[in-house]
Amino acid sequence: EDWSAAVRSPDHLELTEAELKTEVTRTLTANNPHIPRDIVRFSFKERAYKLVDDMDQTAVHFTLNGYLIHKDSDEGRRQSIRSSTESGSFIEEAPVEASAEATEEAETKDEEPTEGAEGEGQGGEGEGEGEAAPEAEAAEAAEEEEPPPPKVPERKLANQFNFIERGSTTYHNPLREKGFQTDPAPFETFSENVNQWFIYDTYVEELERMEKAKEKEKAKPAAVKKEDKTAGRKLSYVEPPHVESLSKVAKAAKIAERMVNLNTFDDIAQDFKYFEDASDEFRGQKGTLLPLWKFQYEKTKKLAVTALSWNPKYKDLFAVGYGSYDFMKQGHGMLLLYTLKNPSFPEYSFSSESGVMCLDFHSDHPHLLAVGFYDGNVAIYNLKKASLQPSYKSSAMSGKHTEPVWQVKWQKDDMDSNSNFFSVSSDGRIVSWTLVKNELVHMDVIKLSADGTTMQGPEGLQLQTLGSGTSFDFHKKIDYLFLVGTEEGKIYKCSKSYSSQFLDVFDAHHMAVDSISWNPFHLKVFISCSSDWTVKIWDHTIKTPMFVYDLGTAVGDVAWSPYSSTVFAAVTIDGQAHVFDLNINKLEPLCTQLVVTRKKNKTTHVQFNPVYPIIIVGDERGLITCLKLSPNLRKKPKQKKGQDVKKGPEEEIAKLEKLLSLVREPGSKE
Numbered sequence: 184e185d186w187s188a189a190v191r192s193p194d195h196l197e198l199t200e201a202e203l204k205t206e207v208t209r210t211l212t213a214n215n216p217h218i219p220r221d222i223v224r225f226s227f228k229e230r231a232y233k234l235v236d237d238m239d240q241t242a243v244h245f246t247l248n249g250y251l252i253h254k255d256s257d258e259g260r261r262q263s264i265r266s267s268t269e270s271g272s273f274i275e276e277a278p279v280e281a282s283a284e285a286t287e288e289a290e291t292k293d294e295e296p297t298e299g300a301e302g303e304g305q306g307g308e309g310e311g312e313g314e315a316a317p318e319a320e321a322a323e324a325a326e327e328e329e330p331p332p333p334k335v336p337e338r339k340l341a342n343q344f345n346f347i348e349r350g351s352t353t354y355h356n357p358l359r360e361k362g363f364q365t366d367p368a369p370f371e372t373f374s375e376n377v378n379q380w381f382i383y384d385t386y387v388e389e390l391e392r393m394e395k396a397k398e399k400e401k402a403k404p405a406a407v408k409k410e411d412k413t414a415g416r417k418l419s420y421v422e423p424p425h426v427e428s429l430s431k432v433a434k435a436a437k438i439a440e441r442m443v444n445l446n447t448f449d450d451i452a453q454d455f456k457y458f459e460d461a462s463d464e465f466r467g468q469k470g471t472l473l474p475l476w477k478f479q480y481e482k483t484k485k486l487a488v489t490a491l492s493w494n495p496k497y498k499d500l501f502a503v504g505y506g507s508y509d510f511m512k513q514g515h516g517m518l519l520l521y522t523l524k525n526p527s528f529p530e531y532s533f534s535s536e537s538g539v540m541c542l543d544f545h546s547d548h549p550h551l552l553a554v555g556f557y558d559g560n561v562a563i564y565n566l567k568k569a570s571l572q573p574s575y576k577s578s579a580m581s582g583k584h585t586e587p588v589w590q591v592k593w594q595k596d597d598m599d600s601n602s603n604f605f606s607v608s609s610d611g612r613i614v615s616w617t618l619v620k621n622e623l624v625h626m627d628v629i630k631l632s633a634d635g636t637t638m639q640g641p642e643g644l645q646l647q648t649l650g651s652g653t654s655f656d657f658h659k660k661i662d663y664l665f666l667v668g669t670e671e672g673k674i675y676k677c678s679k680s681y682s683s684q685f686l687d688v689f690d691a692h693h694m695a696v697d698s699i700s701w702n703p704f705h706l707k708v709f710i711s712c713s714s715d716w717t718v719k720i721w722d723h724t725i726k727t728p729m730f731v732y733d734l735g736t737a738v739g740d741v742a743w744s745p746y747s748s749t750v751f752a753a754v755t756i757d758g759q760a761h762v763f764d765l766n767i768n769k770l771e772p773l774c775t776q777l778v779v780t781r782k783k784n785k786t787t788h789v790q791f792n793p794v795y796p797i798i799i800v801g802d803e804r805g806l807i808t809c810l811k812l813s814p815n816l817r818k819k820p821k822q823k824k825g826q827d828v829k830k831g832p833e834e835e836i837a838k839l840e841k842l843l844s845l846v847r848e849p850g851s852k853e
Contacts, residue, residue, distance in 0.1 A: 213240055214240050215238075215240045215241075215242050218238050218239075218240065219238075221234070222234070222235040222238070223235070225363070225365065230368075231367075232367075250350075437525075440525060440528070441524045441525050444524070444525050444526065444527055445524070447527075448476065448526060451475050451476055454473060454475060454811065455475050455523075455795075455797070455811060458473065458811070459813075459814055460473065460813040460814065463813050463814050463815045466815065468767050468768060468773060468815060469773055469774065469815060470762065470773045470774045470812065470813040470814070470815035470816035471774060471776065471813045471816075472760060472762070472774060472776045472778070472798075472810040472811065472812065472813070472816075473810060473811040473813065474778075474808060474809075474810055475797065475809040475810060475811055476523065476526040476808075476809045477526065477806060477807070477808050477809070478503070478521045478526050478529075478806070478807040478808075478809070479805060479806045479807070480517075480519055480528075480529055480532075480805065482517060482534075483505045483517050483519065483805035484804060484805050485804075485805070486505035486506060486507060486516070486517065486538070486805050487505065487506060487507055487508060487787055487801075487802070487803040487804075487805065488503060488504070488505060488787050488788055488801025488802060488803070488805060488806075488807060489504045489505060489506040489507075489508070489516075489538065489539055489540050489541070489787065489788070490502075490503070490504030490539060490540065490541045490542045490788065491503060491504075491788045491789070491790040491799055491801055491807075492542050492543055492544055492790070493544070493790060493792060493793055494544050494549050495544055495545075495546050495549050495793070496549035497522075497549065498792065498793060498794040498795065499522050499523040499524060500520060500521070500522050500530070501520070501521060501522075501790070501799060502518065502519070502520050502542050502544065502552060503518070503519045503520070503521065503801065503807060504516070504517075504518055504539035504540065504541065504542045504554065505517040505518070505519070505538070505539055505805060506537075506538025506539045506540055506556075506557055507538050507557075508787075508803075513537075513538060513557060514538065515534060515535060515536055515537070515538070516534075516535045516536075516537055516538035516539040516556065516557070517532070517533065517534050517535065517539065518531075518532075518533040518534075518535065518539050518542065518552075518554060518564065519531065519532055519533075520532075520566070521807070523809070526809075531566060533564060533571060533572075533573075534571070535554075535556060535562075536558075537556040537557045537558040537560065538556065538557040539554055539555075539556060539557075540555050540556060540557050540587050540588055540589060541554070541555040541588060541589060541590045541591050542554045542555070542591065543591050543592055543593050543604065544593070545593045545602065545604075546593060547595075547596070548602065550565060550566040550567045551563060551564075551565060551566075551593075551602065552564040552565075552566065553591045553592075553593060553604045553616075554573070554591070555587075555588025555589070555590065555591045555606055555608075556587075556588060557587045557588075558583075558587075559583045559584035559585050559586055559587065559588060559608060559610070560576060560577045560578070560583045560584075560588070561576070561577045561583070561584075561588055561591060561604075561606050561616055561623070562575060562576040562577070563575040563576075563618065563623070575618060575621070575622070575623050576623070577616070577623050577625065581622075581623055581624075581625060582614065582625035582627075583625075584606065584608035584609075584610050584612060584614070585608075585610045586608045586609030586610040586651070587608060587609055588606050588607070588608045589607055589608060589609065589652065589653045589654060590606070590607050590653075590654050590655055591604055591605065591606045591607075592604060592605050592655065592656070592657055594615075594657070594662075595662065597617065599619075601617050601618055601619055602617070602618045603615055603616060603617040603618065604616055605628065605655070605657070605665075607652035607653070607654070607655045607667060608652060609651040609652065609653070609670065610651075611630050611631040611651060611652060612627055612629075612630055612631075612652075613627070613628045613629045613630075613631070613652060613655065613667065613677070614626065614627055614628065615627075615628050615679075628679060629667075629677055629681070631651070631652050631667065631669060631675065651669055651670040651671070652667050652668070652669055653668050653669060653670055653695050653696055653697065654667070654668040654696055654697065654698050654699045655667040655668065655699065656699050656700050656701050656709070657701075658701055658706070659701055659703060659706070660706055661706075662679075663678050663679040663680055664676070664677075664678060664686075665677055665678075665679070666699050666701070666709060666723070667699075668691070668695075668696025668697075668698075668699045668711060669695070669696060670695040670696075671695075672690070672691055672692035672693050672694055672695065672696060672713060672715070673688055673689065673690060673691060673696075674688070674689040674691040674696060674699060674711060674721075675687070675688055675689075676688070676689070676723055687723070687726075689721065689726060690726075691711055691713070691719060691721075691728070692711070692713035692714075692715050692717065692719070693713070693715040694713050694714040694715040694737075695713060695714055696711055696712075696713050697712050697713055697714060697738060697739060697740060698711065698712050698739075698740045698741050698742075699711045700741065700742065700743055702743055702748055703743055703745060703748070704748035705748055707722050707723055707724060708720060708721065708722060708723075708729075708748075709721050709723060710741055710743065710751060711741070712738040712739075712740065712741040712753055713737075713738060714737040714738070715737075716733055716734055716735060716736055716737060716738065717731055717732065717733055717734070717738070718731075718732045718734065718738055718741055718753050719731050719732075720765075730765070730769065732753075732763070732772075734753065734755050734761060735755075735757075736755045736756055736757045737755065737756045738753050738754070738755050738756075739754050739755065739756055739785065739786055739787045739788065739789075740753065740754050740786075740787065740788045740789050741753040741754075741789070742789050742790055742791055742798075743791070744791050744817070745791055745792075745793045745794075746796075746817060747764070747766070747817070747818070749764055749765040749766040749767075750762070750763065750764045750765075750766075750816070750817070751763055752789050752791065752798055753789070754778070754786040754787070754788070754789045754800055755786065756785040756786065757785075758777055758778055758779030758780075758784060758785065758786055758802070759775055759776065759777050759778065759786070760774075760775075760776055760778045760786065760789065760798070760800055760810070761774070761775050762774040762812070762816050764816065764818070766818075767818070773815060773816055774813075774816055776810075778800050778802075778808055778810070779802050779806075779808075784802050784803055784804050785802060785803045786800055786801070786802050787801050787802060787803060788800070788801045789801075796811060796812045796817050797809055797810060797811050797812065798810050798812065
């Protein structure tokens with residue numbers, strides 16, 4: 184066998200000569216390599232988390248609790264003295280005990296031969312009695328002469344193995360580690376450009392603040408300024424917290440909430456802004472509705488959407504009224520204001536004891552919101568005031584309605600610049616409400632009563648019954664002209680100047696007129712819908728409708744589009760939305776789409792946005808759905824050349840003069 188070959192492991196490194204000659208220096212330190220380096224503890228002094236630098240580097244390998252005592256210590260000296268005294272006493276007691284044992288043995292030996300001699304003497308009395316007698320007498324005399332030895336007291340030896348060792352140890356409490364993790368203080372990154380104007384404004388604000396502080400100092404009560412002599416201290420004046428700082432925080436929180444919602448619903452926002460359905464090119468004239476956001480509040484899930492209205496100034500803000508159309512399920516109501524920038528939570532929230540049935544924004548003062556309730560009251564909410572209650576509200580003393588208020592409409596300010604609005608109710612009254620010196624003043628404009636609608640009373644008395652108003656709308660150009668729809672299905676054309684006569688009566692529907700609206704472009708055309716399944720388009724100069732559409736079920740609401748005079752939308756109680764364009768198809772809707780997915784749910788109202796190509800639809804479960812119109816549904820009609828814009832109002836004035844002449848001459852017939 185050849186033993187000269189070196190055995191190498193498989194992972195042996197092959198180094199060159201230069202690498203083998205390289206010196207590798209390793210420094211041994213007293214630091215423990217296994218100690219963690221990232222221990223963090225909270226410093227209450229600096230109010231921040233700090234790394235712990237002074238870690239214990241000691242490593243314990245063996246520990247034994249012993250019982251040895253150092254000989255030079257006090258306890259060691261006492262034990263050595265005690266052990267030396269015990270060993271000396273043991274040495275002294277040993278010879279004394281030995282001598283005592285020897286004397287006892289000698290006495291026994293002396294006694295034994297004496298007894299034998301006595302026996303022998305007795306056995307041979309006859310032979311030598313005379314010789315033995317003198318020896319015995321001599322021995323007795325010697326014993327009498329020697330004194331007996333003193334008795335030594337017996338001492339017991341100490342048992343070296345009989346000892347008790349006593350020791351006591353204190354109880355060591357086990358170590359317990361407790362750790363707490365707290366959230367760090369929130370911080371905010373702030374950056375702003377500073378120029379001379381900003382510095383100037385800051386100085387001006389500081390001077391104003393100092394002047395206000397001086398005024399507050401002057402306005403302090405006298406009792407506060409006096410010193411409390413008994414206590415030897417001054418009474419401090421507590422200044423109320425600054426409201427502006429809270430408002431700034433609220434504004435920042437609102438912006439942050441909108442940013443989070445924008446990130447959450449980013450895909451919907453992209454569809455709202457940029458998506459155009461390219462498949463409309465292959466549908467011919469048909470169109471679709473793209474669902475976007477859904478607005479729902481936790482407290483309104485059991486309430487129905489009873490009113491919708493867009494704000495005239497802020498195009499992304501709309502108000503929603505909540506109540507109930509069921510007479511047997513009346514309860515509280517709510518008024519919410521949503522914005523498209525935050526679909527998860529309402530911007531404003533107001534609660535009411537009675538259900539909200541209608542609402543309307545003021546066109547010139549967009550912060551004023553008129554509301555009608557189921558109990559017959561009307562109210563005005565001021566969004567600029569941070570109050571949960573309406574700024575103005577009617578009462579039984581101020582002439583409130585006795586039946587539900589179905590619609591309210593703001594009017595232009597009167598000659599004294601007082602805000603006023605109209606309301607219509609089932610009690611047959613159309614009331615004008617004027618805000619005079621922070622008080623709502625009412626005036627009955629007209630009472631609805633149809634000809635021949637009399638009821639047989641007691642004793643043959645004929646009682647005239649009042650009509651029940653359900654909806655109304657004012658002309659866009661002619662300020663005094665308005666239409667009123669009733670529960671009997673009739674539509675009255677009325678004037679603010681006449682409180683006892685109607686300008687015209689249309690036998691429009693067989694059931695209640697749910698909604699009525701003037702066309703925003705054409706001055707003669709208006710639209711109406713009813714629970715008798717029909718939507719009708721009228722010319723107010725003609726008694727018969729121009730277009731009639733049967734939608735197969737009760738129609739809840741209808742609305743004209745703000746961008747085209749021929750486009751309108753309607754919602755039915757089977758959960759569908761219908762969009763028509765008379766310029767393209769006069770017979771059928773361009774889009775019929777299911778909006779509500781749940782069973783036994785009804786759509787109640789629909790409204791077009793005044794700027795964006797979207798509609799909002801409300802249902803009986805408190806849900807508002809926002810839908811985008813496809814390109815086929817928002818084609819603007821081409822304007823005809825030479826069209827006279829002033830022709831409509833001039834013709835309306837001429838028609839009104841003809842109607843007034845008919846009123847003056849009741850016997851004439853048209």
